[in-house]
Amino acid sequence: MTPPSEEKRIRSDLNPVRVVLLKIDGGVVTAREDETILHVARQNGIKIPTLCHLDGLSERGSCRICIVEITGVPRLLPACVTLVRQDMEVFTNSERVLKYRKKILELLFTERNHVCSVCVSNGHCELQALALELGMTHVGYDYIYPKHSVDASHERFSIDHNRCVLCQRCVRVCDEIEGAHTWDVMGRGISSRVITDLDEPWGSSETCTGCGKCVQVCPTGALSEKGKSVAEMTKRRQFLPYLQIMRREELR
């Protein structure tokens, strides 16, 4: 039997990945054709704001904060799930991009209960940081304020669905890094909600290992550790890319 590393080498010899040339914000860059615009932009020191993206997890493309404009493409596309192409011309900060990025952020703020002044995450929230970064001073839409529940049935952690932005980082880290797949999403559109197992209370989950990785990756104060403010929680996410590589090797 051919060892996996040899098989990988043979496959890449048969299908070599091409290098392409493209322009991002006017500058010419090179990239592998299997890389995303976000990855290439970051490698070249160009910042594109993100929310659902987290290094070390698969891409979901759910928040749309990373939208960019591409010449010849009528729609704005999310940089984290759009692959580069030869001769592509990308604008990460055009007037149109900034306008719609801000609108998307406003919609995120109105969809649930994100009132920073009374939030436990105030000062330690990625959603709030994005609002500051994008210069969002108010929202131009009606607040929906759906009445979502708080599940504090787990002995160490709790989830406040009112603060959730449905980025699904918790779902992905639990599945891809921990391998438990306790979290998933139930419902559609505005009624979507992250759930544990088959919508059981978190505390009675039979699959939850209690590792707390979901809490570590949450960008807002939706998932938290009991007895600690968000500021007191240490979020150690830098190991995720390595953990994912190790897990892939393990599964081979």
Ligand code: FES
């Ligand atoms: Fe790209 Fe969320 S970061 S869609």
